[in-house]
Amino acid sequence: MKKELTFNEKHHSYFLGNLFIPGVSSILKSAALVDFSGIPQDIMERAAAFGKAVHKACELDDTGSLDFSSVDEAVIPCLEAWRKFKVDNKVDVEEIEMPVYSEKWIYAGTLDRVIEMNGKRFLLDIKTSKTVYPSMKVQLAGYKLAFEELHKVKINGRMIVRLLRDGTYDVVVCDDPLDEQVFLACLQVYKFKKREKDYYAKKK
Numbered sequence: 432m433k434k435e436l437t438f439n440e441k442h443h444s445y446f447l448g449n450l451f452i453p454g455v456s457s458i459l460k461s462a463a464l465v466d467f468s469g470i471p472q473d474i475m476e477r478a479a480a481f482g483k484a485v486h487k488a489c490e491l492d493d494t495g496s497l498d499f500s501s502v503d504e505a506v507i508p509c510l511e512a513w514r515k516f517k518v519d520n521k522v523d524v525e526e527i528e529m530p531v532y533s534e535k536w537i538y539a540g541t542l543d544r545v546i547e548m549n550g551k552r553f554l555l556d557i558k559t560s561k562t563v564y565p566s567m568k569v570q571l572a573g574y575k576l577a578f579e580e581l582h583k584v585k586i587n588g589r590m591i592v593r594l595l596r597d598g599t600y601d602v603v604v605c606d607d608p609l610d611e612q613v614f615l616a617c618l619q620v621y622k623f624k625k626r627e628k629d630y631y632a633k634k635k
Contacts, residue, residue, distance in 0.1 A: 436532050436539055445539035447532055453621055455540035455573040455614075460616035461624055464566045471607075482559045483511045485594060486543070489557060493544075495521065509559060516592055516600045523547040531577040536618060542574040549586035558593045563603045564581035567591055569617065570571050572610035 445452050459465045467475055484503060488510045491497035493574040502510060516522065526545035532538065543582045544555040554575050556567065571589040579586055 435536070436530050438530060438541070445532065447539065452532065452537050452539050455538060455570055458538060458540040458573070458617050458621045459566050459570060462620040463571060464617055478560070478595045481505070485559050486557060490527055495525050508596050508598040511598045512594040512600040513557065515590070515598070518547050525552070531574060531581050533577040533580050535580055536576070536615065538577070538618060539572065540574050540577060542578065545559050545578070552585070553588045553590055556591045558591055560593065563591050563593065564629045568605040568607065569614045571605050576611060576614070
C-alpha cells in the first residue's frame, strides 16, 4: 500500500505520513553538488522566477488549461520551444509535475515529466538555464530510482530539454549509469551531516 506523500511548499519539505524525508534538491545541495554561491543573489532570484514561470506555462499547456493571453511575453519563446519539441519528437506526455518517493532510501522529489517517445518511456526535466550542470543529470537519476521503485515501471532513459529564449530547444541525453551511484552517495552525505547536526544539537 502506497503511503501519502505531502509537500510543504513554504518550507520546501516532504512528509511521508508524519515522517519528514529530504527532497532530491536538498540532498544535492547538502553534498555540495550544487553550488551557486558565486552568483549574485538578485540574478539567482530572477533566473528562478523565470524558470518557475516557464514551468507553469508548460504545465498548463500540457493539461490543456493554458490561457495564452496570460503568458508573459518573455516566457512565450520558451513555451513555443516546448511545443516544438513535443511535435518534432511525437511526444506523448504521461505524467506532469509528479511527486515520487523512495521507502527504500528515504527521500522524495517532484519530477517534471514522464513521456513516451518512439515506443520508450523517458524521464524528462525542463530547464531554462544557460547550461546543463552535472548535478542536473544526477537529480534525474534520483527521480528515476524513486519512480521505478514506487510504480514498478521501467524508465528507458533520462533527458534534459533546455528551452531557449529564441524559441528553440536543446536536448541533452543523460545516459551515464554512474549518475545513480553518485546520487546515492550524495544521499549518504546528507544523512551523515544531518546525524552529526542532530547529535551536536542535543549536546547543547
